[in-house]
Amino acid sequence: MPEIVIRSITNLFRIYLIFRFAEVFLGKQRRAKWMTIVIPITYCMANLALFWFFHSAWINVSINLLGTFAVVWLFTESFKANLFVTCSVTIINICCDALVTSLFVKYVPGQGYNPLYEVMTDFCILICLLLCGLIIRTHEHAEQGFRLSLLSVPICSIVTILFMIYFTACTEKGFIILGLSLLVINFFMLYQYNKLLQSISKKYENEMLEQRIQIYSNQLNIVMQSEERTKALRHDIKHHINELMILAQNNKAAELMNYLSKMNEALQNPDEIVSSGNMEIDSVLNFLLHQAKEKLPNVTVNITLPEDMKHSFDIIVVLGNLLENAMEAAEQSEKKYLGVDIYFQKGILFIQIDNSYSSNDSPSKALQKTMPAVTGRPFKHQGLGLKNVQRIVDAHNGSMEITKESYLYSVKLMLYMPKSE
Amino acid sequence: MYEIGICDDGENTCSLLEKYLLKYAKEKSIQLEIKIWYTGEGLRDYLSNSGHLDILFLDIELYKLSGIELGHFIRYKLDNMGMQLIYISGKSSYAMQLFKTQPLEFLVKPITFEQMTESMNLAIKIIRKKQERFEFQQGKDHYYVSQSDIICFESQGRKIRLVTTDGIYEFYGRIKDVIKILSDDFMIIHQSYIINKAHVRHYAYETVEMENGDVLTISQNLRKQVRDGILRSR
Numbered sequence: 264m265p266e267i268v269i270r271s272i273t274n275l276f277r278i279y280l281i282f283r284f285a286e287v288f289l290g291k292q293r294r295a296k297w298m299t300i301v302i303p304i305t306y307c308m309a310n311l312a313l314f315w316f317f318h319s320a321w322i323n324v325s326i327n328l329l330g331t332f333a334v335v336w337l338f339t340e341s342f343k344a345n346l347f348v349t350c351s352v353t354i355i356n357i358c359c360d361a362l363v364t365s366l367f368v369k370y371v372p373g374q375g376y377n378p379l380y381e382v383m384t385d386f387c388i389l390i391c392l393l394l395c396g397l398i399i400r401t402h403e404h405a406e407q408g409f410r411l412s413l414l415s416v417p418i419c420s421i422v423t424i425l426f427m428i429y430f431t432a433c434t435e436k437g438f439i440i441l442g443l444s445l446l447v448i449n450f451f452m453l454y455q456y457n458k459l460l461q462s463i464s465k466k467y468e469n470e471m472l473e474q475r476i477q478i479y480s481n482q483l484n485i486v487m488q489s490e491e492r493t494k495a496l497r498h499d500i501k502h503h504i505n506e507l508m509i510l511a512q513n514n515k516a517a518e519l520m521n522y523l524s525k526m527n528e529a530l531q532n533p534d535e536i537v538s539s540g541n542m543e544i545d546s547v548l549n550f551l552l553h554q555a556k557e558k559l560p561n562v563t564v565n566i567t568l569p570e571d572m573k574h575s576f577d578i579i580v581v582l583g584n585l586l587e588n589a590m591e592a593a594e595q596s597e598k599k600y601l602g603v604d605i606y607f608q609k610g611i612l613f614i615q616i617d618n619s620y621s622s623n624d625s626p627s628k629a630l631q632k633t634m635p636a637v638t639g640r641p642f643k644h645q646g647l648g649l650k651n652v653q654r655i656v657d658a659h660n661g662s663m664e665i666t667k668e669s670y671l672y673s674v675k676l677m678l679y680m681p682k683s684e
Numbered sequence: 685m686y687e688i689g690i691c692d693d694g695e696n697t698c699s700l701l702e703k704y705l706l707k708y709a710k711e712k713s714i715q716l717e718i719k720i721w722y723t724g725e726g727l728r729d730y731l732s733n734s735g736h737l738d739i740l741f742l743d744i745e746l747y748k749l750s751g752i753e754l755g756h757f758i759r760y761k762l763d764n765m766g767m768q769l770i771y772i773s774g775k776s777s778y779a780m781q782l783f784k785t786q787p788l789e790f791l792v793k794p795i796t797f798e799q800m801t802e803s804m805n806l807a808i809k810i811i812r813k814k815q816e817r818f819e820f821q822q823g824k825d826h827y828y829v830s831q832s833d834i835i836c837f838e839s840q841g842r843k844i845r846l847v848t849t850d851g852i853y854e855f856y857g858r859i860k861d862v863i864k865i866l867s868d869d870f871m872i873i874h875q876s877y878i879i880n881k882a883h884v885r886h887y888a889y890e891t892v893e894m895e896n897g898d899v900l901t902i903s904q905n906l907r908k909q910v911r912d913g914i915l916r917s918r
Binding site for chain 2: 438539540572662679682
């Protein structure tokens with residue numbers, strides 16, 4: 264009985280360590296809370312029960328691989344990322360197991376041993392976890408960090424060590440050397456993996472900066488053009504007043520109106536589509552809507568925002584991603600319509616982006632076009648389109664709704680904005 | 685009849701808006717009484733001397749006393765939350781201070797008749813809602829209050845505390861029965877609170893700040909529902 268209790272505790276602790284490993288690799292878990300409880304408990308119970316009934320090493324290894332995969336699934340939707348993390352964590356587990364058993368017990372594959380040694384194995388894994396935490400410093404872009412060359416290291420390691428163990432092809436001393444060597448090789452591989460993630464982050468940062476520079480320079484051009492127009496009009500203002508006075512004296516109302524509307528036109532800058540006063544938001548919207556107006560004949564824009572809006576970076580990412588998706592879908596449709604409505608009211612920012620979609624597209628295909636895709640477009644490089652939008656919406660405790668009418672897709676979202684003091 | 689105010693230092697803008705309003709009144713067969721001020725000070729004096737307006741078209745960039753200051757004066761000094769404020773401006777950029785005065789709309793000059801019609805329709809719709817009443821009993825007496833004057837209901841045991849812009853009343857009842865007879869301007873945010881969305885000053889995920897300064901908690905299990913309700917009612 265005490266054996267079962269200790270075995271259950273060590274098993275649960277090991278699953279907890281796998282959970283922590285996944286956290287080191289992938290950050291916060293993303294599934295519902297109940298799954299965080301149900302999956303580890305099911306894994307633990309299945310592990311104990313199958314070990315008890317079959318005493319088969321292969322079943323043991325398989326259930327551990329499956330269980331680890333299920334735990335890692337709580338953290339990521341990407342199969343490739345999950346496979347990589349599962350294999351890396353499994354090889355660390357097996358190596359620790361091999362080291363402890365080689366050092367202290369005479370191990371027969373599939374047979375149990377004093378559960379106290381399992382405590383030592385858990386302790387060993389804990390040290391590896393801490394080491395792993397020191398090596399892997401980032402989990403951003405983990406989903407894009409998959410490389411077959413990196414994955415081959417833990418997979419080959421697993422195959423080698425299992426072969427050695429179950430065909431008893433090695434002495435105990437050999438196992439210690441093999442276990443330690445494989446741990447070192449895998450930790451080096453993880454070091455390279457971390458370097459890879461850091462370089463991906465750097466790449467995205469650089470692309471984002473380039474994009475921002477492009478957007479700001481566009482806005483600077485717009486501001487300068489507007490300034491030029493005002494200057495030109497101011498320069499000729501005496502001449503214009505004179506002209507207007509003559510027209511007024513001669514009671515030429517129609518011509519007067521015509522002259523005034525021309526003056527008004529001269530003041531308008533066609534590139535300045537949005538002038539909410541919020542420099543960052545104006546920059547992005549002018550940049551993207553300018554492109555939209557070139558491609559789409561029907562663009563309506565309605566924006567009422569405070570100049571000193573907080574969290575403009577988040578809003579930019581949201582607008583950038585949504586507009587790029589909408590513009591792409593609208594461009595391929597017959598009606599070529601894009602509607603942008605942004606409004607701030609009572610502490611809430613409302614954003615609604617409508618776009619027409621091609622009637623040739625099935626609803627799911629059209630929705631896919633509106634939904635995220637990994638393409639070479641600037642805002643997509645910041646992450647994964649709508650996923651990034653959803654992340655920001657969640658961070659602001661907001662809500663997002665996607666609806667489809669006969670020819671129109673609408674993405675409607677609201678974000679709570681903190682009170683500006 | 686609706687009392688409409690126009691306050692703009694541009695005489696032509698004022699007369700254009702007046703022309704539009706007269707046309708609107710004729711089209712909709714409603715009666716309007718239009719008052720015009722060219723300075724913020726004039727409007728402030730009128731309102732200070734108990735002058736009433738249902739809808740106010742207010743220029744943001746007035747010469748001395750600005751539209752922002754007047755908006756604050758109306759909302760916070762006069763405590764007038766019922767007047768529908770429509771800001772007019774030559775620019776399309778607005779300070780955060782303006783949003784705190786809970787404007788109905790922003791119109792950018794040159795204003796078109798269609799834009800003004802849309803704003804007027806919305807303002808009149810809100811004003812008409814004021815005529816919907818809420819009835820309750822205190823002892824043997826029946827009371828009626830305009831639904832638009834109700835800020836919130838708070839359940840306190842078997843009693844319900846009714847907070848209005850004019851004062852506080854108490855009656856026996858249950859929150860879930862009260863919500864059934866109210867218009868869709870009202871929303872349950874907690875098993876003890878019903879709020880009037882029109883009297884919210886600031887929404888946050890966990891709380892709602894009402895115009896009278898009360899900060900009410902949104903219960904944890906209703907936060908998602910409240911949030912989605914706000915998004916859908918937009």
